[in-house]
Amino acid sequence: MKTEASLPVKSPKNYVTTRRLTERELFNRACELLEEKLTRGQSFCNPNTVKDFLRFKLAPYEREVFGVMLLDSQHQLLEFRELFYGTINAAPVYPREVVKAVIETNAAAVIFAHNHPSGVAEPSDADKRVTERLKTALNTIDVATLDHIVVGKETVSFAERGLL
Structure with missing residues (x-):
């Protein structure tokens, strides 16, 4: 149980804080709880579960952020990493860093994700090209690309x- 004054304290089905939280802090806490729940055995096989998780992670950003869900062979979450940060309409993505x-993490599969701060989630041609580059790079080391979610x-x- 977390005991720091600024962190939620878990009671049977309620979470209590000792101070007011900003919207961003509340989103971060919700993500931590969701991530904790999902790392305890739930597979990311349901697209709606994945979308909900990534919406919490990426929607609040005002600039483009590219991340990757690193999954084990049972598609359970090992870790979510925000790898690249960009501007309001683009983020550089380097396959070498994704492979690294x-x-x-010894991941067996991945789900890519990034946000569109404009709110329009339609994948661009650049999004499609980078997904193909990443998928090709990961295929060389036998890692499955399960999805790419645009938030x-x-x-x-x-x-x-x-599109995959």
Whole structure:
């Protein structure tokens, strides 16, 4: 149980804080709770679960952030990493850094994600190209790319659209 004054204290089904939280702090706390729950055995096989998790993680940002869900062979979350930070409409993505994160965590599969601060979640041609580059790089080390989620006012799944 966390005991710091600024962190939530868990009671049977309620969380209590000792001070007011900003919206961003509240989102961060919700993400921590969701991440903790999801690292305890739930597989990320349901696209809605993935979308909800990533919406909490990425929607609040005012600039583009690219992250990766690093999953084990059962598609359970090992770690979520925010890898690249950009501007209001772009973020540089380097396959080498993605491969490095995969190897460090011994991930067997990944789900990419990034936000569109404009709120329009429609994947761009650049989004499609970078996904293909990353997928190709990871295929060389036998790591599956399960999806790429774009978070805006809504979320778009490459897998659901047949783009993978």
